[in-house]
Amino acid sequence: MTQTRHAFEARLRQIGAERYHDRHPFHDLLHxxxxxPDQVRAWVINRYYYQHSIPMKDAAFMSRVEDPALRRQWRSRIEDHDGTDTNEGGIRRWLRLARAVGLDPDYVASTQGVLPATKFAVDAYVRFVRDKTLLEAVAASLTELFAPKIHKDRIAGLLQNYDFADDSSLSYFQNRLAEAPKDVAxxxxxxxxxADTAxxxxxxxxxxxxKTDVLWSQLDALHAAYxxxxxxxxxxxxxxxxxLAGRAA
Structure with missing residues (x-):
């Protein structure tokens, strides 16, 4: 039976309440x-693989969209990550975080050392968006519904507990607080x-x-390895x- 719009939205939000990766023990540890320091570095390295794959995921999605209005709306997601002439973009901000925790940004950007399970999970997400229906591809992005809380918790926790944390190193999360709501709305x-049928x-x-499984499995692998x-x-x-040269392990 087809749910009402209100009931279906509540169903989606319940998925996040039960399954979003803010509930993972690694985030409790991190925040x-x-x-x-090495566990933080491992997180930064592996999360970068996800960050750098998001624009490719979105480009794969757009290549299948025939509606120019939908393409125009979706294009800003790529610009938010890759950057523009006036916006450095999320990928560069993440590499600034990498430098702040003592990693060579070139090493992180090479994606060397990324856990196999991280690659499998993220690559599976890119394939999912490329191969599934447009509805399923857009629905998978709705984990952004639940992201503002984790970004706020992360900013507060990192600022309180780690010397590397400041406005510059955490600018990725600060910017996502403004970018994510417009995307998810x-x-x-x-x-x-x-989604007009059952x-x-x-x-x-x-x-x-x-998508929640994709995010959760990355943290499972990170926790098991480090x-x-x-x-x-x-x-x-x-x-x-x-x-970075001169940084101790």
């Missing part, structure tokens, strides 16, 4: 100041407008669940490598 309205509502909800049992897989980043 509470419990991460070592459009995306949510679009999904609610187009089957489409189920597909959209499952797409959002898939927290407990601290078993780093072959080829993944080893503490002491990829650091």
């Amino acid at each position: 509470g100041g419990g991460c070592s 459009f995306g949510l309205a679009w999904v609610l407008d187009h 089957e489409k509502q189920d597909a959209a909800a499952n797409a959002l669940i898939f 927290v407990a049992p601290a078993r780093i897989p072959p080829g993944a980043w080893q503490p002491g490598t990829g650091l």
Whole structure:
């Protein structure tokens, strides 16, 4: 049975309440100041792979969109990450965070040392958006509904607990507080407008669940490799490598 617009939105929001990665133990550790410098660096390296893949995901989406209005609306997402003449973009801001925690930004940008599971999860998301219906692709982006809270918690926690944290190093998260709401407002309205049958509502909800799994699985891999049992897989980043000259491990 097709849900009302209000009921379906509530269903989507409940998915986030139950499954968004703000509930993952690694974030409690990170935001509470419990991460070592190398655990923070591992997070920065692996999260970069996700950040740098988002514009490619969005470009894959746009290549399938025939509606110029939808393409115009979606294009700002790529610009927010890649930057423009007047906006340095999220990728450069993330590399500034990498420098602040003692990593060589060129090393981070090379994506060497990224965990295999991070690559599998993020690449699966890019393929999902490229291959699934437009409705499912847009619905998968709705994790942005739940992002403002985690950004606020992260900014407060990092500022309180880590010496590297300041307005410059945390500018990625500060900017996302302004950028994400406009994206998600459009995306949510679009999904609610187009998920007009029970089957489409189920597909959209499952797409959002898939995306929460993508985010959660990245943190599972990070925690297993660098927290407990601290078993780093072959080829993944080893503490002491990829650091700025003169920075101790």
